[in-house]
Amino acid sequence: MTEHRIEIDFQIDFSNGGGIQGQGFRLDIPDDDISDADAGALLVRELGLLMVGEVRIVSRRTIAEPHRRRVASTEPGETASRLVELSHVVRDGLVTYPGLPAPVITEHLTRAASRASYAPGTEFRIGRIEMVANTGTYVDAPSHRYPDGADLAALSIDRVADLPAVVVDVRGASTRAIGAETFLPYQVAGRAVLVLTGWSRHFGTPAYATGHPFLTRAAAEHLVGERAALVGIDSLNIDDIADGTRPVHSLLLGAGIPVCEHLTDLDRLPTTGARFSAAPVRVEGMDTFPVRAWARVEH
Numbered sequence: 001m002t003e004h005r006i007e008i009d010f011q012i013d014f015s016n017g018g019g020i021q022g023q024g025f026r027l028d029i030p031d032d033d034i035s036d037a038d039a040g041a042l043l044v045r046e047l048g049l050l051m052v053g054e055v056r057i058v059s060r061r062t063i064a065e066p067h068r069r070r071v072a073s074t075e076p077g078e079t080a081s082r083l084v085e086l087s088h089v090v091r092d093g094l095v096t097y098p099g100l101p102a103p104v105i106t107e108h109l110t111r112a113a114s115r116a117s118y119a120p121g122t123e124f125r126i127g128r129i130e131m132v133a134n135t136g137t138y139v140d141a142p143s144h145r146y147p148d149g150a151d152l153a154a155l156s157i158d159r160v161a162d163l164p165a166v167v168v169d170v171r172g173a174s175t176r177a178i179g180a181e182t183f184l185p186y187q188v189a190g191r192a193v194l195v196l197t198g199w200s201r202h203f204g205t206p207a208y209a210t211g212h213p214f215l216t217r218a219a220a221e222h223l224v225g226e227r228a229a230l231v232g233i234d235s236l237n238i239d240d241i242a243d244g245t246r247p248v249h250s251l252l253l254g255a256g257i258p259v260c261e262h263l264t265d266l267d268r269l270p271t272t273g274a275r276f277s278a279a280p281v282r283v284e285g286m287d288t289f290p291v292r293a294w295a296r297v298e299h
Contacts, residue, residue, distance in 0.1 A: 087137035103131035144287035180222035192276040200264040212236040217247040232260035
């Protein structure tokens with residue numbers, strides 16, 4: 001099979017100001033009829049650029065020549081790893097989302113009351129929690145939006161556990177809206193796409209409820225088209241809460257892509273190389289549930 005490369009002149013503008021340009025840049029391409037839009041996305045990904053606003057291909061020519069990028073081989077062997085906690089602590093009285101009731105944590109059976117049922121010196125406690133499903137860090141299953149979508153019991157474990165992760169860092173962006181262009185540098189197919197906004201620093205305070213970062217409809221369309229496995233964010237909502245149509249939830253959940261909201265400490269993860277898990281309890285007839293979210297990072 002003949003391999004092709006493309007030689008381009010380009011201009012790239014950044015969403016937070018400034019830009020770069022290049023002439024005669026050669027890029028490996030999958031086939032010789034690639035569009036300018038796809039070539040631009042490939043260029044951004046190849047250069048590893050972040051906060052990209054607009055990509056313009058000024059001129060181009062296709063060359064039939066071998067690709068330059070090759071996959072390096074690695075020796076088999078064990079690697080050390082660490083676990084990173086990515087979920088908030090659920091406490092009695094915690095407000096996760098404005099207007100929703102806080103959890104009430106009590107005891108169903110106290111230690112003192114349990115002593116009558118056991119041998120001397122033996123005691124247990126059984127806790128009780130009353131809460132809405134949208135508490136702490138949680139995962140939305142498709143049925144959260146659509147009545148015929150998979151609920152928590154039907155949600156396949158491989159959609160929420162041991163997923164290769166990619167962390168998209170948008171801290172410092174000049175706008176709250178996170179557009180499709182933000183994701184162009186990243187390979188998202190089959191991955192948990194975790195959007196690091198830094199907004200989790202406000203969790204549990206009034207500031208968390210106003211002015212939060214969110215994804216746009218175009219961003220959701222891109223993630224659906226690229227077949228992301230899961231999308232998470234460390235913000236109040238993955239949608240703009242002023243938009244009652246909730247386009248991001250609608251598109252992602254409609255495509256069977258779970259949503260994980262209210263993550264934290266995403267800045268402790270590398271851009272790639274971690275494996276993400278956020279598995280909710282398998283409750284039949286429920287659509288959302290708190291999770292213990294974490295990532296395994298290989299050293």
